[in-house]
Amino acid sequence: MLLALGLMGSTARGAEPVLPVEALDLLGNTGCEERTTRTAEALGLLGDPGCEEVTRPADAPLKEDPVAQATPPARHLWRALAEVTAVNLMVWTFDRLVGKEYARVDLHTWKDNLRTGFIWDGDGFPENQLAHPYHGSLYFTAARDNGFSYAGSLPFTLLGSLQWELFAENLSPSFNDLINTTLGGAAMGEALYRLSSLVLDPEATGGRRFVRELGAGVLSPVRGFNRVLRGDVSRREPKPPSWTPGTLASWGTLGYLKLGDGQALAWGEDQFFTEFSLRYGDAFRGEHHRPFDAFEARIQFTTQQGTLVSHARLQGLLVAKPLLLTERDELRLAVLQQMSYVDTSAYEMGGQSLDVGLLYRHQLTARSALKTMLLVDGAPLTAISSEHTGTEGRRYDYGVGGGFQARAVYARDTWDIVTLEAGVAHTLVLDGSNGSHQVRTGQLQVDLPVYRRLGLGGEANFYQRHSRFSAFPDVRKDTYQLRLFISVH
Secondary structure, eight states: OGGGGGGGOOOOOOOOOOOOHHHHHHHOSOSSOOOOOOOHHHHHHHOOGGGOOOOOOTTSOOOOOSSOOOOOOOOOHHHHHHHHHHHHHHHHHHHHHTTOGGGOOOHHHHHHHHHHOOBOOOOOHHIIIIIHHHHHHHHHHHHHTTTOOHHHHHHHHHHHHHHIIIIIOSSOOBHHHHHIIIIIHHHHHHHHHHHHHHHOOTTOOHHHHHHHHHHHHHHSHHHHHHHHHHTTTTOOOOOOGGGSOSOEEEEEEEEEEEEEESSOGGGSEEEEEEEEEEEESOTTSSOOOSTTSSEEEEEEEESSOSSSEEEEEEEEEEEEEEEEEOSSEEEEEEEEEEEEEEEOSSOEEEEEEEEEEEEEEEEOSSSEEEEEEEEEEEEEEEEEEOSOOOSTTOOEEEEEEEEEEEEEEEEETTEEEEEEEEEEEEEEEEESSSEEEEEEEEEEEEEEEEETTEEEEEEEEEEEEEEEESSSOOEEEEEEEEEEEEEEO
């Protein structure tokens, strides 16, 4: 899963030079090495040996390349449908063999599920908000690896979730599982699919080839299985330029944090954490032809928690329209998809959202830039801690809502030195307590370069919730956190 982000190492490239508008128009996002500005005629006459048109394997990401366009892979409808069904059969068989009671299904349970219809379930936060999206990523990859685009793979993800909810469990199907599996599965599936493309090297041989194929299979299991069936694991061919983003940066942090749940930090809970982060592509500049040509991901593991993962966030660019483009500035209107997850001893919050807003980048010097983001969020499903859920086994409400988020980053090359984030969200409860929640969040992080790839930093953040209940008194909850860490870029 996203654990593999930490294995990516430090692959950040150096800063790209500031290019005039003409150069940006000609170069686009080719995935090739930086080159000097050339005229369109020169591109047509001379070509580029490093970007020759190649025949794209069937599992290549569907990304257009303005310099070298390859024929899109053929779509295999029935194979995709069969693999979606096979994923469910394999997981159901495992659950049945290990004695899971919910896996005891027959014609009567199918009839009951169809008659009862969808409800809101009471499963735990990690299962609903993390395990179900990962399960959905397998459905998504089954379609994606059989020639379908990001949008074309969404119906298969929905179908896989419907199959499971209606026919693989003797429990009533649930709304929250359907939404989390479909939307979260698409986001996680596309990100992992692209990371597996990054790991693969179809020109490699021997042990190096084996390790890369194995790593790609761990990241995207359905794709790894298909590559074995197709014989791709041993076939030598050029690596498509679209498998490598224009920019890539990964880094990790290790450190200490203090979590204050409604009290001063001096009396808070002491913990240790490690976090891995990845930036694939650049949402603030360059050309973007397909969803998730640019995305950011982070995952944090913390001690003293009931679950392994305490924080995770995946935000991918779906579409961007340039509004302003000069030698030093770029402003664009963007639509992004976000999956968020926070599970601490103080509170739980996460869900799926679509974000619309402005992305602005200002080049300060040849190596430093200021990046700002202002987004309006629309959340079809949010899970949030509540004192009065009214649902057995669940400590959180489900609701729908929206809000705003803002971010400002001072970066040097691919190193984010100062990051400031703030957000406000309002959630109207659909299942759980009869009420609503308003949440304010803020974060200030400083990560200073110290020696080569090593850095030292700190972060202060807060979470404030004001809950209004129809049958209970209002609840106000403040949570603060301080982090000190060593970073490796």
